Amino acid sequence: MAYNNRNTLLRMVEIQNLVLERKRHGVTQLHVYETEVYPKYFISYAxxxxxxxxxxxxxxKYGRKKEEDRRQLSLSF
Known part of the structure; x- marks a missing residue:
């Protein structure tokens, strides 16, 4: 079974929205982390x-762009 990072991305969006909402009310990011994020998700501050x-x-929304392998040389004739 392949790993899909969709759940991690959804968690990131949820945390980003939570922080944006609390910052509108003048709460610092550190306070949001200590009081709401860490007790629920158990992630480090980093x-x-x-x-x-x-x-x-x-x-x-758009997916990750695939980067070309720039190490490979191409010959054009």
Whole structure:
């Protein structure tokens, strides 16, 4: 069975929305992490910051772009 990171992306979006909603009311990110995120998800603060910086909504909507293998040489005749 192949691993699918859709659940992780959904968790990222949920945390991002939670932080955006709380920041509108003037609450700091550290307070949101300590009081709401850590007791529910048990992730570290570094992971929390990585989740906030990741474009999860875009990846869920459009998928990840496949990068070409730039190491391979091509010959054109």
């Amino acid at each position: 992971t929390f910051n990585r989740y906030l910086s990741y474009p999860a909504k875009h990846e869920l």
